[in-house]
Amino acid sequence: MRADLRVLHYSMATEKAYVRWIKRFMSHVGSTELEQFGQKDIESFLTKLAVEGQVATSTQTQARSALLFLYECILGVRIGFLNAVRVKRPETMPVWYSRQEIGYLLENLTGVHRIMFLLMYGSGLRHKECRRLRIKDVWFDEGRLLVRDGKGQKDRMTFLPKEVVPDLQRQIAWATQRHHQDLEEGYDKVYLPFALARKYPNAGREIGWRWVFPSRQRARDRRSGIVWRHHIAEQQFANALSTAQRAAGITKNGVPHSLRHSFATHLVEDGTDLPTVQKLMGHRDIETTMNYVHVDVGINSRVRSPADRLGGADQLE
Template sequence: MLDKPLEKTVDAIRSTKNRQIPVVLTQDEVKQIITLLEGVPQLVVKLLYGSGLRITEGVRLRVHDIDFEYKQITVRSGKGNKDRVTTFSEGLMPSLKDHLQRVRLIHEQDLQEGYGVVYLPNALSKKYPNASKEWGWQYAFPARSLSTDPRSEGTIRRHHIDQSLINKAIKVAVKKLGIVKKVSAHTFRHSFATHLLQRGTDIRTIQALLGHNDLETTMIYTHILKQGGEGVTSPLDDLNI
């Protein structure tokens, strides 16, 4: 900082952050919470638990990133700006398809009224000028109202829903059920990984589904169960809801 040489050698040890054991729900607790939720919050929480998504990944999901045929979800520019593919619950398909049909009607109405332009990342709007109006690029969970995008010169568009909407719905459901655990949207991602381990899914497969760089990050779930194995289907399908 002072641009002066040190008089003595400093043998400093880099500090490390203590890793805490994550809060995990039982399958019965997950089922109770999801059953109390409704509408968009319920769909998003089912994705968080059924696919291991982070809340930001859930609300930013685009229509073309949901593959109903291959039963998978592509997460674009996740943590660390990485893309990954994760599993998708077959039981969620009917309700999500119905939801997307309603979203498409909203998008078509926006287009008729001169709007319907969605935000595109990484200057893609310059490379593909018409892509911002295409159905596939629209958010799967759009906001209820249009708003001015502060990143543009007064462009009015429909953004994705705010993640606080989901967290508030979760908080209300947890309070009604009397669950004393500290539950947030991220708890469902932790529960996704833990319940896959309980079913015998290989730890490296879970690492890939979660998008962890380091296996040690995923290994924290073994401290809860201390077991491993093979095979992957979405744990949401075990709930029959």
């Protein structure tokens, strides 16, 4: 299953998750001989996740996808409609930051985390897209960023905020030093997706293919076994943002993706049309873009809270 996932270009995170679900399913049925189990057992497992585990909708969906991949793609067993208890998707409101809160957060971020913050908020990058940004895709002269292999394996162009340019240039200079150090010490490889490693065997020696935000230490890749310098880890910026929120006194439960919501919302507030925002964010459907825009929450400015009429407040108009 791991081999097929890699041939089909599934991410490392998806591979780990699918394997983890298969192991949990083995524990559920009490056997590793999964050929003898089928649709009813999958339904029982998914129902247990919903009823006893009380997992989120996305968690149950991921477990379902992993099992379907195993049975249909690996074992060659056709699975029909799964009659399992489904987790109801809650209608939650995502978190985004006001412009003032963006300023407060920026005051409490320094170094590489400040640069990443400005790119995610100022360019609409996803957290993963920011971490995986390569030096060759930063176009300073044009003021553009080329986002490669985004969600859905799509490329797109977005703008490069002028505010981040000086710090980003210094960051790339630091990354270049790490690159030369790696070459001197015999580490001339860099991760390339799909068949690019065969197409560009010497890419690791070229600075353009290196990460804008490289890790400070080299590590052995779990898939290839090659020792190289990967990009910055996921938790580094997430932890820095959480710390900045506490320091700024912001009680919202914001996450790195909240910056992408803020990017879309503030663009529309400034008068940018939705099709342009859609293009900058790399969405296929404009309905998806609208889920990121939180300008009008359905409260008319002329509608007032009854509490504001207490004590003669309605006489102030």
